[in-house]
Amino acid sequence: MILTVTLNTALDITYRVRTLRPHASHRVTEVTERPGGKGLNVARVLAALGHRVTATGFAGGRTGRSVRDQLADTSGVVDALVPVAGATRRTIAVVDQTTGDTTQLNEPGPVIAPAEWSAFLESYGELVSSAAAVALCGSLPPGVPVGAYAQLVRTARAAGVPVLLDTSGEPLRRGVAARPDVVKPNADELAELTGSHEPLQATRDARRRGAHTVVASLGAEGLLAVNAEGRWRAVPPSRVLGNPTGAGDSAVAGLLSGLVDLLPWPARLARAVAVSAATVLAPVAGEFDRRTYEELLERVIVTPHNAAA
Amino acid sequence: MILTVTLNTALDITYRVRTLRPHASHRVTEVTERPGGKGLNVARVLAALGHRVTATGFAGGRTGRSVRDQLADTSGVVDALVPVAGATRRTIAVVDQTTGDTTQLNEPGPVIAPAEWSAFLESYGELVSSAAAVALCGSLPPGVPVGAYAQLVRTARAAGVPVLLDTSGEPLRRGVAARPDVVKPNADELAELTGSHEPLQATRDARRRGAHTVVASLGAEGLLAVNAEGRWRAVPPSRVLGNPTGAGDSAVAGLLSGLVDLLPWPARLARAVAVSAATVLAPVAGEFDRRTYEELLERVIVTPHNAAA
Numbered sequence: 251m252i253l254t255v256t257l258n259t260a261l262d263i264t265y266r267v268r269t270l271r272p273h274a275s276h277r278v279t280e281v282t283e284r285p286g287g288k289g290l291n292v293a294r295v296l297a298a299l300g301h302r303v304t305a306t307g308f309a310g311g312r313t314g315r316s317v318r319d320q321l322a323d324t325s326g327v328v329d330a331l332v333p334v335a336g337a338t339r340r341t342i343a344v345v346d347q348t349t350g351d352t353t354q355l356n357e358p359g360p361v362i363a364p365a366e367w368s369a370f371l372e373s374y375g376e377l378v379s380s381a382a383a384v385a386l387c388g389s390l391p392p393g394v395p396v397g398a399y400a401q402l403v404r405t406a407r408a409a410g411v412p413v414l415l416d417t418s419g420e421p422l423r424r425g426v427a428a429r430p431d432v433v434k435p436n437a438d439e440l441a442e443l444t445g446s447h448e449p450l451q452a453t454r455d456a457r458r459r460g461a462h463t464v465v466a467s468l469g470a471e472g473l474l475a476v477n478a479e480g481r482w483r484a485v486p487p488s489r490v491l492g493n494p495t496g497a498g499d500s501a502v503a504g505l506l507s508g509l510v511d512l513l514p515w516p517a518r519l520a521r522a523v524a525v526s527a528a529t530v531l532a533p534v535a536g537e538f539d540r541r542t543y544e545e546l547l548e549r550v551i552v553t554p555h556n557a558a559a
Numbered sequence: 560m561i562l563t564v565t566l567n568t569a570l571d572i573t574y575r576v577r578t579l580r581p582h583a584s585h586r587v588t589e590v591t592e593r594p595g596g597k598g599l600n601v602a603r604v605l606a607a608l609g610h611r612v613t614a615t616g617f618a619g620g621r622t623g624r625s626v627r628d629q630l631a632d633t634s635g636v637v638d639a640l641v642p643v644a645g646a647t648r649r650t651i652a653v654v655d656q657t658t659g660d661t662t663q664l665n666e667p668g669p670v671i672a673p674a675e676w677s678a679f680l681e682s683y684g685e686l687v688s689s690a691a692a693v694a695l696c697g698s699l700p701p702g703v704p705v706g707a708y709a710q711l712v713r714t715a716r717a718a719g720v721p722v723l724l725d726t727s728g729e730p731l732r733r734g735v736a737a738r739p740d741v742v743k744p745n746a747d748e749l750a751e752l753t754g755s756h757e758p759l760q761a762t763r764d765a766r767r768r769g770a771h772t773v774v775a776s777l778g779a780e781g782l783l784a785v786n787a788e789g790r791w792r793a794v795p796p797s798r799v800l801g802n803p804t805g806a807g808d809s810a811v812a813g814l815l816s817g818l819v820d821l822l823p824w825p826a827r828l829a830r831a832v833a834v835s836a837a838t839v840l841a842p843v844a845g846e847f848d849r850r851t852y853e854e855l856l857e858r859v860i861v862t863p864h865n866a867a868a
Contacts, residue, residue, distance in 0.1 A: 265664055272579050272655065275663040312621040342651065344664065346581065354584040355574055355653065 251328070252296055252506055253381040255374070255402065256289030256307035258359045258391040259331065260341045261316050264534065270346045270353055279347070284534055285317045285324075286341055288416060288499050289387035291536035295503035295525060297326030298538065301510065306330040306377055308370065308391065310360055311337025330377060332370045336360020339391075343495070352495070362393035371401075378406050382510045384413045385502055386430075390421050399425035406430075412509060415461075416502050418442065426459045432509075433461040434502055440466050449474050450481075450555070463515075465505060465522070467498050472523050474555065475515060481555035484519035486546060490527045496535025501526040520550040560637070561605055561815055562690040564683070564711065565598030565616035567668045567700040568640065569650045570625050573843065579655045579662055588656070593843055594626045594633075595650055597725060597808050598696035600845035604812035604834060606635030607847065610819065615639040615686055617679065617700065619669055620646025639686060641679045645669020648700075652804070661804070671702035680710075687715050691819045693722045694811055695739075699730050708734035716740075721818060724770075725811050727751065735768045741818075742770040743811055749775050758783050759790075759864070772824075774814060774831070776807050781832050783864065784824060790864035793828035795836045795855060805844025810835040829859040 266280040285294070293305040309317055309331040317338055321329045339357035346353070362370075378384060384406045386399050395401075399421050406413035407429065414432040415425045418439040426433055426443065433456060435443060443459070446452040449466055453476045456464040463477035472485035504525040508518030528543035529535070575589040594603070602614040618626055618640040626647055630638045648666035655662070671679075687693060693715045695708050704710075708730050715722035716738065723741040724734045727748040735742055735752065742765060744752060752768070755761040758775050762785045765773040772786035781794035813834040817827025837852035838844070 265666075267664065270581050270662075272581065272662050273658075273660040276665065278664055278666045281666050312625060316621060342664075349582075351582040353579075353581050355576065355587055355651075356585065357574075357587045357590050 251302040251304050251381060252383050252385065252510060253377050254289040254293040254296070254303060254305050254385045254387065256287040256305065256388055257394055257398065258287055258339065258389045259290060259307050259309050259314070259317055260286035260339050260359075261313040262286030262341050262343065262535065264343045264345060266345045266347055269348045270344055270351075282534065283316060283320070284536060285320045286535065287388050288502075289385060290317070290321070291496050291499035292385050292387055292503045292506070293327050294324055294536040295500050295529070295538060296507060297324060298540075299503065299507045299525070300326075301507060302326060302328075304328040304330050304377060304381070306332065306370070306374060308332050308334045308360075308362060308366065309338050310334035313340055314338035330373065332366065332373055334360060334362060334366045336362070352493070359391035362391050364393075367394055374402060375405060378409045378411055381411050383506050384411055385416065385506055386413065386425070387416045387499070387502065389417065396420050397424045400428035403428035403430045414502060414506060416498070426456060426461050429460040429462065432463045432465060432505060434465045434467060434498070434505065436467045436498055437469070450476075465501070465519070467501050467526070469494070473501065473519050475519055477515070479515060482516055482519055482552055483555045484516075484523045484550055484552040486523055486527045487549040487551060490530045492530040493533065494530055496537075497526045497529050499535060500529040500538055516552040519552050520547060523550045560611040560613050560690060561692050561694065561819060562686050563598040563602040563605070563612060563614050563694045563696065565596040565614065565697055566703055566707065567596055567648065567698045568599060568616050568618050568623070568626055569595035569648050569668075570622040571595030571650050571652065571844065573652045573654060575654045575656055578657045579653055579660075591843065592625060592629070593845060594629045595844065596697050597811075598694060599626070599630070600805050600808035601694050601696055601812045601815070602636050603633055603845040604809045604838070604847060605816060606633060607849075608812065608816045608834070609635075610816060611635060611637075613637040613639050613686060613690070615641065615679070615683060617641055617643045617669075617671060617675065618647050619643035622649055623647035639682065641675065641682055643669060643671060643675045645671070661802075668700035671700050673702075676703055683711060684714060687718045687720055690720050692815050693720055694725065694815055695722065695734070696725045696808070696811065698726065705729050706733045709737040712737035712739045723811060723815060725807070735765060735770050738769040738771065741772045741774060741814060743774045743776060743807070743814065745776045745807055746778070759785075774810070774828070776810050776835070778803070782810065782828055784828055786824070788824060791825055791828055791861055792864045793825075793832045793859055793861045795832055796858040796860060799836045799839045801839040802842065803839055805841075805846075806835045806838050808844060809838040809847055825861040828861050829856060832859045
């Protein structure tokens, strides 16, 4: 199985309103709720791609109960979330139906107690030993040490299990130094980590900091991957317009899916780009348009990347 | 006891953000949750004024459970909410800490099934028979007939129990025709009911439509009350600045409190204005600043209102 870690799980709530105007009162016309947090999106996409997935991290309170109930209804995902006293955070995405714009409100998440973090580490150690790959995704809730991902990367590497890290800021900086197999920053996260806004230079710098493979997600410009075997650029055959929320999580799922299927890197990148683009056409993160995915899979353009290009 | 009816109960959630900008992502710095819906605010203020209160209406789902848990911790309020299959709605108030402005997002509320409405009517009939007064407050959830308040007014009047109605639109129009003892519209609701933006004329018109006493809440200009005994204007001694959310609900609580204490109308209005103004100084609806209330109680200016004024 593939293990996904979501330390800051969320109940993702989407509101549709006619037009969002600050200082006004709005009638919400439609409410949807989904399990959220990047790792849970990755888990749902992996399960839809046919993989067995175990999802761990933290869940608590009535919002955590809602997340777990919905996970129980998700075929292919085993719930190994660790219970905590605090309530799982909500995120609210307010979709303006006139402009299509989304305004996001993210609660901070519950404070994780030291005993809860210890309980997680114990459970994680056991789960890693039977995992084919591990994904560490998203922000850290309050109370979890900033070096958390570095510790989780080391545990996975000590067990000989490939580990992918997708986070930002200081947790990314420390996690990269623990030498994960793959990191998947977006352009902003990469620039924050390396100080460089030039993707190829920044990607190389991220490798020097410890990541074996760096896969930078560059929005409409697809993926740029660099490792000891080579450099590749992977782009969809045409621009896909839609809701980009969750596209990065789907790229992570595609990379892991290709990894456990032992695909060569160009085919892994093609899978990641295809499922990511197919997510842009789905209404919510963690879901994708299957027909688009299958159509794109053969048509993603993967080219060796020339340093001078 | 005083019976408050809140058909569209809510879990009121308040988010604080640094600056609200449409299309941006926001980190919520503070989250608070309170039982909401106008009638539950009235119930909490009445309890704080020393009355025994029974709160009925509907509650369902995990949000309904949160509302009921918090009511259980509210001294003086007996929970007689009728369970429903749908989930109690959330309302989100997003407070911009830079400007102090509030942006409101209101979920529509669960659809009430015919059997749930019947169960409520049966329970209401029993509760009314032991009530000293009834308050019918707020909007109707989907599935409840638009003539609901008219029916609830008639039941209370048939039992000889004084009934106050605080709603808007068509439910108010129909409810007024059932001859409630008191209606408490704000300026907008009164104008919508009568077509007149001139408060005294509109207040008289609302009386002609069936209400025995009309108490119009005019924001900073206090209350204007008209009935067969006379006309009064009640205003605070000075303007109170703060958060007006819940001020109208507190005015309803003050009116009912004065009614069951058999105060003459001018003293009822003074109580309503004092507790309403003291609510403006409290951070959330359903609460008030007790010291301000006690100070204002003797200083509210109540004057007979001259038709020519």
